[in-house]
Amino acid sequence: MAKVKGDIIIDIEKCKGCELCVEACSQDSLTTSKKVNSKGYLYIVKIEDNCTGCTNCALVCPEGAITVYRKTANRKEQIAKITNVTKDMTITVNE
Amino acid sequence: MNEKQMTAPDSHYEQMIAEESVCTTENIVYEKPHTLTDTPFHYCPGCGHGVAHRLIAEVIEEMDIQEETIGVAPVGCSVFAYNYLNIDMSEAAHGRASAVATGIKRVLPEKYVFSYQGDGDLAAIGTAETIHTCNRGENILIIFINNGIYGMTGGQMAPTTLPNMKSTTSPFGRDTNSMGYPLKITELIAALPGTYYVTRQSVHKPLNVRKAKKAILNGFQYQKLNRGTCFVEIVSNCPSNWKMTPVESNKWLEDNMLPFYQLGDIKVPKEEIK
Numbered sequence: 224m225a226k227v228k229g230d231i232i233i234d235i236e237k238c239k240g241c242e243l244c245v246e247a248c249s250q251d252s253l254t255t256s257k258k259v260n261s262k263g264y265l266y267i268v269k270i271e272d273n274c275t276g277c278t279n280c281a282l283v284c285p286e287g288a289i290t291v292y293r294k295t296a297n298r299k300e301q302i303a304k305i306t307n308v309t310k311d312m313t314i315t316v317n318e
Numbered sequence: 319m320n321e322k323q324m325t326a327p328d329s330h331y332e333q334m335i336a337e338e339s340v341c342t343t344e345n346i347v348y349e350k351p352h353t354l355t356d357t358p359f360h361y362c363p364g365c366g367h368g369v370a371h372r373l374i375a376e377v378i379e380e381m382d383i384q385e386e387t388i389g390v391a392p393v394g395c396s397v398f399a400y401n402y403l404n405i406d407m408s409e410a411a412h413g414r415a416s417a418v419a420t421g422i423k424r425v426l427p428e429k430y431v432f433s434y435q436g437d438g439d440l441a442a443i444g445t446a447e448t449i450h451t452c453n454r455g456e457n458i459l460i461i462f463i464n465n466g467i468y469g470m471t472g473g474q475m476a477p478t479t480l481p482n483m484k485s486t487t488s489p490f491g492r493d494t495n496s497m498g499y500p501l502k503i504t505e506l507i508a509a510l511p512g513t514y515y516v517t518r519q520s521v522h523k524p525l526n527v528r529k530a531k532k533a534i535l536n537g538f539q540y541q542k543l544n545r546g547t548c549f550v551e552i553v554s555n556c557p558s559n560w561k562m563t564p565v566e567s568n569k570w571l572e573d574n575m576l577p578f579y580q581l582g583d584i585k586v587p588k589e590e591i592k
Contacts, residue, residue, distance in 0.1 A: 229347075230340045241364030241557075241564040247524055264363065276340075278348040279524040285368030286359055287350035294340040 229276020229293040231269060237288035238266040244280035244289065253280065351375040353384055355404050364564020366554030367395060369521040370463055371402050373531045374434070377538055378405060387430040388422050390415045394436035395469040413444025416451040419458045430541055432459040437478045438468045441503045448503070455512030455546040459537040462504070462549065465556040466575060473559030477501040480578055485559070500578065504551045508585040514546035516585035520553040520576065522568040529581075545587065553579050 238260065244267055245253045252271035260266050276293025305314065353375035361367045378387055384405055391399040393412040400407030410418040415433040423431040440448050440462050448460070467485055468474040475485040475492060478500050482491035492500075508516040515537060519530035530552055537548035553575055555567040562570060 228340050232341060237358055239363035243364055243564055243568065246565050246568075276347055281348045282524040282527045283369065283521075285361065285363075285365055285372075287354055287368065287372045289348075290346065290350070291348040292340045292342070292345040293347045294345045 227275050227293065227295055229274040229291065231274060231276075231280060231292070232290045233267055233269070234286075234288040234290075235260050235266040235268075236262075237286045238264060239286060240264040240266055241285065242267070243283045243285070247279040247283045249277060249279060250274060351379045353379045353404050355402055357401050359402065360398060361395065362556075362558045364555065364557045364567065365395070366465065366521045366552065367463060369527060370434075370461065370530075370552055370554070371396075371399065373521075373527070373534055374432070374461070375403060376531060377535045378403075380535070381538060383430050383538070386428070387432070388426070390419045390422070390431070390433040392433070392435040392439040394439045396434055396436060396463065397470070399434050413439050413442070414447055415439065416444065416456075416458070416460055417447045419460075420451055420454070420456045423456055423458050427457075430459075430538055431457075432461060432538070434461045435463070436469070437462070437464045437466065437476050438471075441477045441501050445503070449507065449510070452507045452510050452547045452549065453512045455514075457541050457544050457546065459534075459541060459548045459550065461534065461537075462551045463554050464551055464579065465554045466500075467556050467559045469556050469559055473556075478503075480574060483574075502579070504549065504579075504584060507547075507549055512546050513549055513585060514543075514587055515540050515548040515583075517549070517583045518551040518553065518579060518581055520571070520581055522553075522555065522571050526581070533583075540587070551579075553581070 240255060250273045252269055252273055253267050254270050255265050256268045276291050278291045281289040281291045354372055359368045378384055387405045389403060389405055389407045391407055391409050392415045408418060415435050419431050419433040464478050466478045466480055468476050473485055474487045479485055479492050480500055481494050484491050504516060504518050507513055517533045519533050520526045521530050533550050537550050540548050555571050557564045557567040560567050
């Protein structure tokens with residue numbers, strides 16, 4: 224199985240600490256911090272390093288404060304780009 | 319010497335973090351749409367309005383119609399919707415958003431026009447405008463946020479308040495003998511021949527958010543066909559006036575609102591099913 228590694232960045236100044244993302248996270252990697260932001264809300268922080276980048280937290284966030292990143296380890300590399308192909312041509316790829 | 323000891327490990331960690339980080343521009347799978355401005359929302363924590371605004375912005379950005387869209391903001395909690403969406407917006411008198419949208423669409427028929435209304439605006443004071451707009455079959459999209467209460471004015475009973483639901487003007491619960499029954503305006507409108515696409519969605523879970531986005535996308539796309547009004551109801555929460563935390567309010571919405579306001583398409587265009 225290809226290892227999927229994700230990460231999120233939370234804009235803590237926008238966060239209002241509604242905890243909907245904590246509820247939506249399938250990996251239980253989010254929690255409420257013990258500090259407040261400039262508006263006085265207890266913002267959300269990521270504590271576990273098991274994020275898969277499923278975007279559930281960002282979808283339910285009412286403030287749009289979450290940016291999600293995802294990286295798949297075994298991404299297929301593009302070897303070459305074939306252009307100007309006509310019907311009488313035959314193409315073989317050695318594996 | 320002490321300074322070196324202090325700084326050396328820090329730079330080492332910075333390098334390690336930089337090597338392992340997946341937070342690069344090419345790895346972004348989800349970010350705030352640029353059509354949504356950087357202004358922080360004035361809504362209460364956990365309010366569904368923010369998600370609805372973001373979905374509209376995402377759809378506009380996906381269709382690349384930022385220059386061709388005109389929105390009409392209502393009176394209610396979402397009265398400042400024009401501060402958050404980076405498109406042409408107009409403000410309407412209370413309940414008259416769909417009437418204003420009609421005028422804009424008739425003058426500029428090639429533009430995408432939508433009105434964004436809450437339940438006090440659309441289902442109480444603006445019932446006549448809404449029903450007649452749909453009956454005329456204007457080619458606009460009406461987005462209706464239903465949270466079963468008057469949010470901005472402090473939690474009074476709305477036409478969409480559920481039976482036995484407490485509000486400041488029905489402190490013992492809504493008594494259907496004296497206060498009547500909740501108004502299912504979406505079903506009312508679906509019966510009119512002028513409407514083309516009528517649906518009800520919610521935004522309380524990731525799956526529902528995706529479905530709601532698809533519904534709004536359909537609503538915008540059907541405008542080019544000139545077949546009639548598109549109507550998208552979004553069942554939402556109001557944590558402040560329901561006197562609950564956001565997580566509790568979403569649970570309450572699922573247990574009480576959704577059995578009454580059942581999700582799904584109510585009127586789907588027949589020839590467009592693929």
